[in-house]
Amino acid sequence: MKNKLLSFLSILILTAAPILSFTGCGSDAEATDTLVVLNYGKYIESDVLKRFQKETGITVKYEEYEQVEDMYAKYKAGSINYDVICTSDYMIETLRNEGELIPIDYSSLPNYKNIDKQIIDASAAFDPTHEYTVPYFYGTVGILYNTEMVDEETVSSWDSLWNPEYKNKIVMINSQRDAMMVALEKLGYDINTTDKKQLDEAYDLLCAEKKYVYAYLQDETYECMISEDAAMAVCYSGEAAMGMEYNENLSYTVPKEGGNLWIDSWFVPRTCKHYDAAMKWIDFMCEEEAATENFEYVWYATPNTKVAAHEDEETLADETVFPTKETLDRCKLYEAYDDETLNYTTNLWKKLKAY
Amino acid sequence: MTNKIKTSFLAGPYALWVLICTILPLLYILGYALTTSTGSFTLENLTAIAEPVHLKSLWLSIKVAFLTTVICLVIAYPVALILHNLKITNKGFIVFLFILPMWMNFMLRILAWQIILSNNGILNSILSAIGLPTIHILYTKSAVTLGMVYDFLPYMILPIYNALSKINDQVIEAAADLGANWLTTFTKITVPLSKDGILSGIIMVFVPALSSFVVSNLLGGGKVLLIGNVIEQEFTLARNWNLGSGLSIILMIFVLLSMSIMNKVDDSENGGMLV
Amino acid sequence: MTKVKKGASYFYLGLVFLFLYAPILVLIVLSFNNSMSRTVWGGFTLKWYLNLTANDNIMDALGTTIRITLSSSILATILGTSAAIGIHYMKKRHAAIMLGATNIPLLNADIVTGISLMLLFTRFTPLGEFSVVLAHIAFSVPYVIFNVLPRLQSLSEACYEAAMDLGATPAYAFAKVVWPEIFPGVLSGFLMALTMSLDDFTITYFTKGAGVNTLSTMLYTQLRKGIQPELYALSTILFLLAFVLLLVINYKGEGRKEAHK
Numbered sequence: 001m002k003n004k005l006l007s008f009l010s011i012l013i014l015t016a017a018p019i020l021s022f023t024g025c026g027s028d029a030e031a032t033d034t035l036v037v038l039n040y041g042k043y044i045e046s047d048v049l050k051r052f053q054k055e056t057g058i059t060v061k062y063e064e065y066e067q068v069e070d071m072y073a074k075y076k077a078g079s080i081n082y083d084v085i086c087t088s089d090y091m092i093e094t095l096r097n098e099g100e101l102i103p104i105d106y107s108s109l110p111n112y113k114n115i116d117k118q119i120i121d122a123s124a125a126f127d128p129t130h131e132y133t134v135p136y137f138y139g140t141v142g143i144l145y146n147t148e149m150v151d152e153e154t155v156s157s158w159d160s161l162w163n164p165e166y167k168n169k170i171v172m173i174n175s176q177r178d179a180m181m182v183a184l185e186k187l188g189y190d191i192n193t194t195d196k197k198q199l200d201e202a203y204d205l206l207c208a209e210k211k212y213v214y215a216y217l218q219d220e221t222y223e224c225m226i227s228e229d230a231a232m233a234v235c236y237s238g239e240a241a242m243g244m245e246y247n248e249n250l251s252y253t254v255p256k257e258g259g260n261l262w263i264d265s266w267f268v269p270r271t272c273k274h275y276d277a278a279m280k281w282i283d284f285m286c287e288e289e290a291a292t293e294n295f296e297y298v299w300y301a302t303p304n305t306k307v308a309a310h311e312d313e314e315t316l317a318d319e320t321v322f323p324t325k326e327t328l329d330r331c332k333l334y335e336a337y338d339d340e341t342l343n344y345t346t347n348l349w350k351k352l353k354a355y
Numbered sequence: 356m357t358n359k360i361k362t363s364f365l366a367g368p369y370a371l372w373v374l375i376c377t378i379l380p381l382l383y384i385l386g387y388a389l390t391t392s393t394g395s396f397t398l399e400n401l402t403a404i405a406e407p408v409h410l411k412s413l414w415l416s417i418k419v420a421f422l423t424t425v426i427c428l429v430i431a432y433p434v435a436l437i438l439h440n441l442k443i444t445n446k447g448f449i450v451f452l453f454i455l456p457m458w459m460n461f462m463l464r465i466l467a468w469q470i471i472l473s474n475n476g477i478l479n480s481i482l483s484a485i486g487l488p489t490i491h492i493l494y495t496k497s498a499v500t501l502g503m504v505y506d507f508l509p510y511m512i513l514p515i516y517n518a519l520s521k522i523n524d525q526v527i528e529a530a531a532d533l534g535a536n537w538l539t540t541f542t543k544i545t546v547p548l549s550k551d552g553i554l555s556g557i558i559m560v561f562v563p564a565l566s567s568f569v570v571s572n573l574l575g576g577g578k579v580l581l582i583g584n585v586i587e588q589e590f591t592l593a594r595n596w597n598l599g600s601g602l603s604i605i606l607m608i609f610v611l612l613s614m615s616i617m618n619k620v621d622d623s624e625n626g627g628m629l630v
Numbered sequence: 631m632t633k634v635k636k637g638a639s640y641f642y643l644g645l646v647f648l649f650l651y652a653p654i655l656v657l658i659v660l661s662f663n664n665s666m667s668r669t670v671w672g673g674f675t676l677k678w679y680l681n682l683t684a685n686d687n688i689m690d691a692l693g694t695t696i697r698i699t700l701s702s703s704i705l706a707t708i709l710g711t712s713a714a715i716g717i718h719y720m721k722k723r724h725a726a727i728m729l730g731a732t733n734i735p736l737l738n739a740d741i742v743t744g745i746s747l748m749l750l751f752t753r754f755t756p757l758g759e760f761s762v763v764l765a766h767i768a769f770s771v772p773y774v775i776f777n778v779l780p781r782l783q784s785l786s787e788a789c790y791e792a793a794m795d796l797g798a799t800p801a802y803a804f805a806k807v808v809w810p811e812i813f814p815g816v817l818s819g820f821l822m823a824l825t826m827s828l829d830d831f832t833i834t835y836f837t838k839g840a841g842v843n844t845l846s847t848m849l850y851t852q853l854r855k856g857i858q859p860e861l862y863a864l865s866t867i868l869f870l871l872a873f874v875l876l877l878v879i880n881y882k883g884e885g886r887k888e889a890h891k
Contacts, residue, residue: 061840077752079756
């Protein structure tokens with residue numbers, strides 16, 4: 001009967017062994033061509049990802065994050081060596097200042113010519129020497145509102161977010177920099193101010209707003225607006241476009257005080273172990289077909305000039321997706337905070353959440 | 356005797372495991388907690404709990420965890436009692452029905468609560484259909500508490516049910532024979548005898564509720580900051596690992612403290628019962 | 631009177647079941663919803679079920695989840711069972727130390743366990759699927775130990791010694807006397823480890839490497855950005871599978887008990 005025990009144990013081990021060897025495979029694959037990509041959540045059409053792997057034979061390990069700060073934390077944790085990352089303007093500036101970026105070899109990117117010159121010029125704010133970034137998408141921060149509940153006049157100013165009439169009907173953006181921006185614009189200050197007194201004033205304003213806020217959301221905002229749970233929401237333009245597709249009562253505007261223009265770009269971090277594959281990836285993202293598929297999935301403005309040929313008039317005229325010159329004129333890019341200001345605003349944000 | 360010593364070596368691999376995967380990680384946390392980002396010694400990360408923001412969220416966590424535990428107990432005890440008294444053969448099946456929901460991913464279940472509780476959600480549709488006023492509950496502390504009660508309820512039901520099923524029914528019959536009414540039997544016999552189950556239920560609900568951050572993330576709408584959220588955000592958003600570790604240590608001490616209080620209660624009641 | 635009481639009890643049980651199962655019902659309904667949005671009803675469809683196997687991301691995550699859950703719970707069961715036996719025969723003082731240490735993962739917040747393991751792993755091994763398996767073993771071993779130990783304690787020492795006196799080898803005596811007694815504890819420990827590992831999010835989230843996604847971590851990123859409806863379908867299938875499986879086990883178990891009587 002000793003056999004029974006032995007056979008039981010051996011069965012356990014036999015079942016465990018293939019499972020474990022399976023896990024082993026994961027690390028072996030490192031040796032062949034792989035690419036570790038870090039991108040915002042839901043920021044790529046999965047077919048594009050599939051096609052890239054098929055066409056290049058490169059295995060992609062794809063990681064997602066939600067907020068810019070998450071990305072920085074993930075990268076800085078150092079537990080994973082990322083090869084290529086997509087993130088927003090001011091975070092790229094921060095990383096550049098820290099010497100975390102590797103120059104891109106533009107000569108190996110035949111599709112780079114598809115990228116809009118104007119957007120490349122605008123990127124100078126965070127990549128003045130044009131050696132580190134390739135734009136992916138851009139857009140604005142504004143107010144998505146329900147025309148049945150709020151009239152256009154009201155939301156033409158950020159003041160509408162402090163209107164007691166809409167208590168529990170307001171969705172605020174769950175991102176410290178963007179929320180600060182809204183308050184600073186309302187106060188008439190520069191969105192890149194590092195003056196602590198001005199920041200404190202903005203914080204007080206946000207605290208006063210909290211009692212009217214239904215929720216602080218980021219990527220769930222459109223669900224909340226589709227179901228008409230809320231009357232207005234501060235969100236990104238693509239999020240707004242997504243919501244407007246499901247509910248025709250929704251509309252989007254960038255208030256008259258002005259807002260934020262952001263540009264998300266690809267860059268190669270110092271941890272890169274597969275530089276050639278990273279170049280192939282960035283070039284693939286600039287390719288006509290891939291850019292079109294991605295655009296039709298995320299609905300942010302694409303800097304790829306070839307996409308327009310595939311879209312109908314209506315889409316191209318959509319001011320939510322493609323901000324007008326007028327709108328862009330009152331929007332500004334964020335500048336990277338210095339360490340002190342960053343810590344200061346992070347703390348304010350925490351205090352606001354606990355308020 | 357030698358045999359026993361030999362057999363006790365079976366725990367050898369585990370002892371090694373505990374050293375590497377339990378003790379060592381704790382030392383790491385402690386190391387981070389007691390240093391600054393530049394590596395010099397400090398107690399600041401521990402005393403940071405006294406900052407108003409942290410105190411506030413710790414206090415809120417305690418309140419929510421306490422409320423969750425009480426509500427769970429109030430709901431669970433009758434359930435366990437009814438289950439125990441059910442006169443059917445297939446009791447195991449009914450008990451299993453309480454565990455089954457755990458096989459659907461818990462985040463999805465919490466998400467479903469979002470859909471049920473939202474302003475225009477299922478609950479409010481039902482309320483307005485039968486002519487009652489609608490309620491605003493999603494993204495409030497109540498919603499977070501509800502989510503936690505939902506998540507942890509089985510952990511309260513099962514230990515109490517197990518404790519009840521160990522009670523010898525004859526004791527209860529004897530009490531009835533001796534003229535005790537239902538209430539007396541319940542308070543003097545059933546509850547004291549199921550005390551172990553209640554205590555382990557309380558621990559199994561209170562401890563995870565105290566440190567939870569996912570439920571408050573999903574049902575709190577970014578408005579409810581629990582100590583678990585603070586710690587998570589120190590490690591992610593604010594990337595201050597030292598502060599995050601310091602607060603973790605405080606949370607641990609807190610859990611241990613409440614455990615020892617619970618054990619004290621246990622002992623004194625034990626003594627009382629023996630007399 | 632008793633009828634009223636009985637009715638009230640059933641009503642109460644029904645309410646609690648409604649509370650527990652309402653969200654599950656919602657999710658099952660969503661799995662048939664022909665709309666990418668979770669707040670809009672777009673008509674009835676079976677396409678999420680039909681598309682399920684074609685969705686590589688979800689199938690990958692499912693495979694990873696199964697591998698991690700099975701390997702960690704099997705290894706935890708082996709480690710935990712032998713540990714429980716060892717602890718049982720230890721000197722009291724040593725046993726108390728071991729049990730104290732075993733309690734740590736149970737008492738610690740998930741987030742603390744997850745982060746502390748991450749701090750450890752990042753020093754010695756690249757994060758990947760393997761690190762998650764290690765982490766899962768770490769938090770599920772205690773459940774195995776605490777399920778097996780009571781069985782050992784209620785075991786009569788005399789039987790084992792008698793078997794030895796009668797000339798049985800220790801292994802033989804173990805297999806014949808000890809094992810059958812502790813087996814139910816081992817099994818329930820295994821099942822608990824399995825359930826905990828399947829449902830875990832926090833610890834996996836902190837210890838996983840690039841590109842490794844279990845269903846839980848995949849859901850977490852998707853919760854915000856809108857969930858792929860195929861996930862509702864998959865969860866419904868898994869849920870019903872568990873339901874049927876445990877129904878069968880329960881039915882069989884009852885049958886055996888009846889036979890014993």
